[in-house]
Amino acid sequence: MSKMSNLPVHPAAGSPATFDADLDFGPLTRRLGYVVRRAQIAIFQSFFQTMSGAQISPAQYSALVIIARNPGLSQTRVAQALAIKKANFVALARELEQRGFVERRNIPGDKRSLALHLTSAGRLAYAELDRLSEDHEARLREVIGIEAYEALFEPLIRVATVNAVEPNLSDSDAD
Amino acid sequence: MSKMSNLPVHPAAGSPATFDADLDFGPLTRRLGYVVRRAQIAIFQSFFQTMSGAQISPAQYSALVIIARNPGLSQTRVAQALAIKKANFVALARELEQRGFVERRNIPGDKRSLALHLTSAGRLAYAELDRLSEDHEARLREVIGIEAYEALFEPLIRVATVNAVEPNLSDSDAD
DNA sequence: TATTGTTATACTCTATAACTATA
DNA sequence: TATAGTTATAGAGTATAACAATA
Numbered sequence: 001m002s003k004m005s006n007l008p009v010h011p012a013a014g015s016p017a018t019f020d021a022d023l024d025f026g027p028l029t030r031r032l033g034y035v036v037r038r039a040q041i042a043i044f045q046s047f048f049q050t051m052s053g054a055q056i057s058p059a060q061y062s063a064l065v066i067i068a069r070n071p072g073l074s075q076t077r078v079a080q081a082l083a084i085k086k087a088n089f090v091a092l093a094r095e096l097e098q099r100g101f102v103e104r105r106n107i108p109g110d111k112r113s114l115a116l117h118l119t120s121a122g123r124l125a126y127a128e129l130d131r132l133s134e135d136h137e138a139r140l141r142e143v144i145g146i147e148a149y150e151a152l153f154e155p156l157i158r159v160a161t162v163n164a165v166e167p168n169l170s171d172s173d174a175d
Numbered sequence: 176m177s178k179m180s181n182l183p184v185h186p187a188a189g190s191p192a193t194f195d196a197d198l199d200f201g202p203l204t205r206r207l208g209y210v211v212r213r214a215q216i217a218i219f220q221s222f223f224q225t226m227s228g229a230q231i232s233p234a235q236y237s238a239l240v241i242i243a244r245n246p247g248l249s250q251t252r253v254a255q256a257l258a259i260k261k262a263n264f265v266a267l268a269r270e271l272e273q274r275g276f277v278e279r280r281n282i283p284g285d286k287r288s289l290a291l292h293l294t295s296a297g298r299l300a301y302a303e304l305d306r307l308s309e310d311h312e313a314r315l316r317e318v319i320g321i322e323a324y325e326a327l328f329e330p331l332i333r334v335a336t337v338n339a340v341e342p343n344l345s346d347s348d349a350d
Numbered sequence: 351t352a353t354t355g356t357t358a359t360a361c362t363c364t365a366t367a368a369c370t371a372t373a
Numbered sequence: 374t375a376t377a378g379t380t381a382t383a384g385a386g387t388a389t390a391a392c393a394a395t396a
Contacts, residue, residue, distance in 0.1 A: 018335070018336045018339045019332065019335070019336075020255070020256045023241065023244075023245050023248075023256050024244035024245050025240070025241070025244070025256075026240050026241075026243070026244040027240060027305060027308070027309070028237055028240050028241070029328065029332065030312070030328065031237075031308060031312065032218060032312060032315050032324070032327065032328075033215070033218040033219060033222050033233055033311075034233070034237055035327070035328055035331045035332055035335070036211060036214055036215045036218055036327075036331060037215050037219075037233070038258070038331075038332075038335040039211055039331040039332075039334040039335045040208070040211045040212050040215045041258070041335075042334060042335045042336065042337045042338055043207060043208040043211055043334060043337065044208060044212075045337075045338050046337045046338055047208050049338075058208055058209070058212070059363090062203055062206075062209055065200070065201050065202060065203050066198065066200070066201075066203070068201070069198075069199040069200070069201040070198050070199050073198075074377070074378090075377075075378065076376085076377060076378075080195070081195045081198050081200075083213065083216070084364090085364070085365065085366090086377075086378075086379090087364095087365080087366080087367095087378090087379075087380080087381095088363075088364065088365080089378095090378070090379060090380085093378095110372080110373075110376090110377080111371075111372055111373085111377095112370095112371065112372050112373070112376065112377040112378070113372095113376090113377060113378085114377080114378070130202060133202070133206060134202070136208075137205070137206065137207060139337070140207050140334060140337065143333060143334060143336070143337050144330045144333045144334055145330075148326075148329070148330035148333075149207070149330070151323075151326055151330070152207065152210070152211075152327065152330055152331070153204065153205065153207070153210055154323070155319040155320075155323035155324070155326070155327055156210045156211060156213075156214040156327070157194065157204065157210055157213075157214075158318060158319045158323075159214040159217060159218060159315060159318060159319055160193070160194070160210070160213040160214045160216075160217045161193045161194075161217065161318075162217045162218065162220075162221045162314070162315065162318050163217055163220050163221055163224075164193045232385095234386090249354075249355090250354075250355065251353085251354060251355075259386095259387085260387070260388065260389090261354080261355075261356090262355090262356075262357080262358095262387090262388080262389085262390095263386075263387060263388085264355095265355070265356060265357085268355095285353095285354080285395075285396070286354095286394075286395055286396085287353065287354040287355070287394065287395050287396070288353090288354060288355085288395095289354080289355070351396095352395100352396075353394100353395080353396070354393100354394085354395080354396095355392105355393095355394090355395105356391100356392080356393085356394105357390105357391085357392080357393105358389100358390085358391085358392100359388100359389085359390085359391105360387100360388085360389085361386100361387085361388085362385100362386080362387080362388105363384100363385085363386080363387100364383100364384085364385080364386100365382100365383085365384080365385105366381100366382085366383085366384105367380100367381090367382090367383105368379100368380085368381085368382105369378105369379080369380075369381100370377100370378085370379080370380105371376100371377090371378090371379105372375100372376080372377080372378100373374095373375075373376070373377095
């Protein structure tokens, strides 16, 4: 019941994983999902290498960012922002608390909610993590060039909304 | 030990999952890994919607493509092409065989290897799947625009090679 | 000795349902 | 009734080690 460390996403790392030059990939290299998937795996592996000293997963880092920039949010709200089920966010939040990065404060108005804040140690760690992750971005820029790098964000963010609900519908389930 | 259907990657689908406009995401929207990850999840969900009739996962589709375009490859070779561990490819190959799409032939030269080929049913299914998946690409193009869409592939493929091993090293483990 | 396909296994991630205590 | 945090659980993905048959 105690696991200590939510890390791995696919940290086996070390291996090739490139596109095999003497095979015919046919339409695969023109399937955005396939290409994005391969890119995501590679980036996460690279992220783990860069962050190896810090023992932090991409999910943990993203949670720290949201909490740092939006202090006082509830767990449900942070989970929602990161598109994580609140049930699955519990373990993540708990570990960040146990490592002394995050505080879960009771708030006056509502005894159910817990407001998330960074501790001073959390702020320190976050600053360092942010620096490291910026180094990681720099590494990626070196691989694909600054122009291509810059050009990726807007379309990818747009793609991330393909399944967004139309704004004038029932808007049923929240989880 | 028999599971019949390797499907879901994250097919819960249906919900928003967009970037929350009234929260500060800080550096997150400038972290390629985060943006690529969110895009990948959205694309896979969209893929499942488009392919819902065909009952096919992205991994199964990609395997069919490789087998279709490179008939006679061994399991290990296909797994390698897709960056899947050969151990984990066993179930996938078995299901494609059980659904009548793929044949595993013994070859004269080597009694260990199994050569993978599409059956005629497999070729038929593959043609349909390819058509559907092209429809899916069209949908993505509509969301981000044709120019942005076209511009994504080359940089993403390049990113996918960030961790590629330098060509003049020990080249140890194969799996 | 090395490789192919395979099994077994552990761990992570995600989704769902249900509970509790509040509201 | 509805919501926040939580627990339990099942399914799917992935990594590792080991084995039998074959090379």
